[in-house]
Amino acid sequence: AQTVTQSQPEMSVQEAETVTLSCTYDTSENNYYLFWYKQPPSRQMILVIRQEAYKQQNATENRFSVNFQKAAKSFSLKISDSQLGDTAMYFCAFMTPQGGSEKLVFGKGTKLTVNP
Amino acid sequence: DTGVSQNPRHKITKRGQNVTFRCDPISEHNRLYWYRQTLGQGPEFLTYFQNEAQLEKSRLLSDRFSAERPKGSFSTLEIQRTEQGDSAMYLCASSSISSNSPLHFGNGTRLTVT
Numbered sequence: 170a171q172t173v174t175q176s177q178p179e180m181s182v183q184e185a186e187t188v189t190l191s192c193t194y195d196t197s198e199n200n201y202y203l204f205w206y207k208q209p210p211s212r213q214m215i216l217v218i219r220q221e222a223y224k225q226q227n228a229t230e231n232r233f234s235v236n237f238q239k240a241a242k243s244f245s246l247k248i249s250d251s252q253l254g255d256t257a258m259y260f261c262a263f264m265t266p267q268g269g270s271e272k273l274v275f276g277k278g279t280k281l282t283v284n285p
Numbered sequence: 286d287t288g289v290s291q292n293p294r295h296k297i298t299k300r301g302q303n304v305t306f307r308c309d310p311i312s313e314h315n316r317l318y319w320y321r322q323t324l325g326q327g328p329e330f331l332t333y334f335q336n337e338a339q340l341e342k343s344r345l346l347s348d349r350f351s352a353e354r355p356k357g358s359f360s361t362l363e364i365q366r367t368e369q370g371d372s373a374m375y376l377c378a379s380s381s382i383s384s385n386s387p388l389h390f391g392n393g394t395r396l397t398v399t
Contacts, residue, residue: 173327204387213289214328214376214390260327270341271380272318273388275327 171196173263175276182251183284189236190246190279192261201265203237203244204273209257217259220244251283287311289391291377297397298367305363306394310379317360318388319352320376321345328376334360335382367398 172195182188194203205217220228220237227235232252236245248255258280262273290309298304310317315336320328331350333341336357346352349367354360364371374395378388 206390213392216387219387262327269335270318270333271316272330272333272341273328274330277325277327 171198171201171263171265171274173261173274173276175261175279177279178277179280179282181282181284182248184251184253186251187247187249188251188281190248190259190261190281192244192246192276194242194244194261194263196242196263196265198265198267200267201263203235204262204264205233205235205244205246206260206262206275207255207257208260208278209254214260218246248281253283253285255281256283257281289377289379289389291375291391291394293394294392295395295397297399300367300369300398302367303363303365304367304396305361306375306377306396308360308362308377308379308391310359310377311389312358313381314379314389315357315382316380316386317354318378318380319360319362320378322374322376322393323372331362331375364396367396369398372396372398 174193201222203220207217208214218230232249258278260278261276292307317334319331322328334354349365352362374393376393377391380386
């Protein structure tokens, strides 16, 4: 079974600074996808960034980038120039296309607070 | 794209009562998922539909839980004889059939069983 571990229950960062959220996963699959989702307080979960395991290049979306280390099974999220609106729960998630449902397996989340 | 809609947003019920939640996915999405999220945890997969067919159910989905998607559009999740341990946020998500199409989540239904 696949598992996703987020070892930082809470983190805080000053506005405009950079923060990195950690995520490790365990799988025996070779073909899979990794995701970071953001869940703001009382709002719906939205996709932040996605990484295909077969791609060596780290994904980037504006201020969000990942450090994907396949051998170490590590998938960290870096948020640059943090903004107050980045305050949210961040969930790392894993998905394998094997088996058809493509369901996501989530970590427990990291609560990020951006301070003014 | 009106997004994934879930109703009600909140439900408070007494132990032993039945509850039903509704999810309206994005209209062109074939895939529909239900997840459960408890305090301090990430969402946990409950069940998956492709069109009207329920193709996968988690072991978390006890016999008291049933989900339907009768016409391949909206879905309902019913919990019979609710227990306090059923208190959680129930999330619905949808995606298209194309490979690695991202999941779009609804706002969820928060269930409190007293």
